[in-house]
Amino acid sequence: MTIEWRYTVEQDLGILSVSGYLGPDAVRRFTGAVGWVVGRGSGPVIVDLTGLRGWSAEGQLTIIEAARRLAVAGRGLELAAIPADGSLVPDRDCPPIPVHADLAGALASHGTRHGEAPEGRHEWRTTGWPSADVSAPRS
Template identity: 75%
Template sequence: MTIEWRYTVEENLGVLSVAGYLGPEAVHRFTGAVGWVLARGTSPVVVDLTELRSWSAEGQLAIVEAAHRLAAGGRSLELAAIPADGSLVPDGDCPPIPVHPDLATARAAHRAGDDGQAEGRHEWRTTGWPDGERPDNAS
C-alpha cells in the first residue's frame, strides 16, 4: 500500500497533503514528494495528515528526515492532524516540528486564508489523489 500526495503553494505557506498509509512501502514516494516541495517554494511547509489512515515507525522517520531536509534548505516543517494512533517522537537533533490539530489551525498560524484560495496559488498532486480530479500538472 502506498500514499497519494498533493502539494499546494499558498501565499506564505506550502501544504503537502498526504493520503493513505505512510508505511515502509510508501517512504520512497513520500521522500520524492518532499523533493518536489523543496524544488517549488521557499515558505514553511505544513504536512497535512488529515487523509492519512496511519503511519508506521518508518513513516514517522521519513517525516523526521523531511524536517532535516527542509531545514537544510532554510525551511521549516510543521504537521497538521497527526493520526490518532501515534505521535511523532523525533530524535534529539531534529529541528522543531510544530503540531497543529488541523489544517485550518496551521493556516491561521501563518495567516493564510482558510479557504486556500490565495491569489497565485499553485497545486501539484499524484493522479490517485482522493478527490478524483486530475489536473494538467499531475505527476
C-alpha cells in the same frame, strides 16, 4: 499499500497533503514528494495528514528526515492532524516540528486560510489524488 499526495503553494506557504498509509512501502514515495516540495515554493511547509489512515515507525522517521531536509533548504516543517495511532518523537538533532490539531489551525497560525489567494496558488499531485477534492486548477 502506499500514499497519494498533493502539494499546494499559496503565497509563502506550502501544504503537502498526504492520504493512505505512511508505512515502509510508502517511504520512498513520500521522500520523492518532499523532493518535489524542496524544489518548489518557499517558506514553511505544512504536512496535512488529515487523509492519512496511519503511519508506521518508518513513516514517522521519514517525516523527521523531511524536517531535516527542509531545514537545510531554509524551510520549516509543521504537521496538521497527526494520526491517532502514534505520536511523533523526534530526536535531539531534529529541527522543531510544530504539531497542529488540524489544517485550519495550522493555517490560522500563519494568518491565512486554505484557498485564500487562488491567483497566487500552484498545485501538483499524484495521479491517484481525487480530482473532486481539487479547488484550484493544476499547474
